Amino acid sequence: MSEGKSAQYVRGVTFILIGTCCFAAKGILIKLAYRYGVNASPLLMLRMLFALPFYIAVAIWLQTQKHKRLTNKEIWQIIGLGLLSYYISSLFDFMGLKYISAGLERLILYLYPTLVLLIFAFVKHKKIHTIEKLALAVAYAGVILVFVHDIRLNSSWQLTILGSVLVFVSTITFAIFIVLAGDIIPRIGSLRFTAYGMMSACAGVIIHNFIVEEAQSIYQASSVYGLALLLAIFCTVIPSFLMNEGIRILGSGRAVTLGTIGPIITLFLGALILDETLGIIQLLGAALVIVGVALISVHKPS
Numbered sequence: 001m002s003e004g005k006s007a008q009y010v011r012g013v014t015f016i017l018i019g020t021c022c023f024a025a026k027g028i029l030i031k032l033a034y035r036y037g038v039n040a041s042p043l044l045m046l047r048m049l050f051a052l053p054f055y056i057a058v059a060i061w062l063q064t065q066k067h068k069r070l071t072n073k074e075i076w077q078i079i080g081l082g083l084l085s086y087y088i089s090s091l092f093d094f095m096g097l098k099y100i101s102a103g104l105e106r107l108i109l110y111l112y113p114t115l116v117l118l119i120f121a122f123v124k125h126k127k128i129h130t131i132e133k134l135a136l137a138v139a140y141a142g143v144i145l146v147f148v149h150d151i152r153l154n155s156s157w158q159l160t161i162l163g164s165v166l167v168f169v170s171t172i173t174f175a176i177f178i179v180l181a182g183d184i185i186p187r188i189g190s191l192r193f194t195a196y197g198m199m200s201a202c203a204g205v206i207i208h209n210f211i212v213e214e215a216q217s218i219y220q221a222s223s224v225y226g227l228a229l230l231l232a233i234f235c236t237v238i239p240s241f242l243m244n245e246g247i248r249i250l251g252s253g254r255a256v257t258l259g260t261i262g263p264i265i266t267l268f269l270g271a272l273i274l275d276e277t278l279g280i281i282q283l284l285g286a287a288l289v290i291v292g293v294a295l296i297s298v299h300k301p302s
Helices: 003-024 026-034 040-063 072-096 102-109 112-123 130-153 157-188 190-212 222-250 252-258 261-273 280-298
Strands: none
Touching: 003 026, 003 222, 003 252, 003 261, 026 040, 026 102, 026 222, 026 261, 040 072, 040 190, 040 222, 072 102, 072 157, 072 190, 102 130, 102 157, 102 261, 102 280, 112 130, 112 157, 112 280, 130 157, 130 280, 157 190, 157 222, 190 222, 222 252, 252 280, 261 280
């Protein structure tokens, strides 16, 4: 590996690791905000309101750079993918976190590479190899292990099921986003895609909130504003740019493998900050999910 490629590789690894750590804290901040009585939609709206100026600033800066003009088709693709990932997917995620632990939420979200594999298998008729079938079984066994454990701890097991289903829907929509975004990001660049896509997501979230919630929902406790600001900067703006650029440099397989630290960080933060249970079951479940996803990510069929 040449010195230039080596430096770029290190940069990509750094971007992915920092982005993963930022995303790992997202569920913790959301759970903390819920303690103040805020609902999912207003919290998501505040997150996006605080994040929007950063994306507008990047979009304005991009206008000063020389880029190939976007086609109408590309513009609509960016808008649609932005709405799918950071509006629809995020909304289901926020709603699900009302009912389940941050650790279980992160493990379910981390299943997205398995869903990408299944989407390619059913839509594009790609063969699932034996090692991939084994990896799928291992990953889902890990989630089921933690899921059953959480049901036993929760007096209202129906809410645990509801929250898990909502987060799994979020994972499905994010996996669809990954599949659909695979062609357009290399074509237009990660910076343009992130800035424009996130602007469309911000608009979708804000409009949605004012349709389903009362106008007064924007008025929240000062602590909620502070947590929403942290969500916007450290769990939205920074990781969205870092992760997309890291994936561009390293490829999605390596990025997912490096991201295996995410569920572990969330589990420990949940135990430390939210007083969530962290025992052998959680660690074993996380290990199974990480091994399964890592096997899928690094496996390169001939």
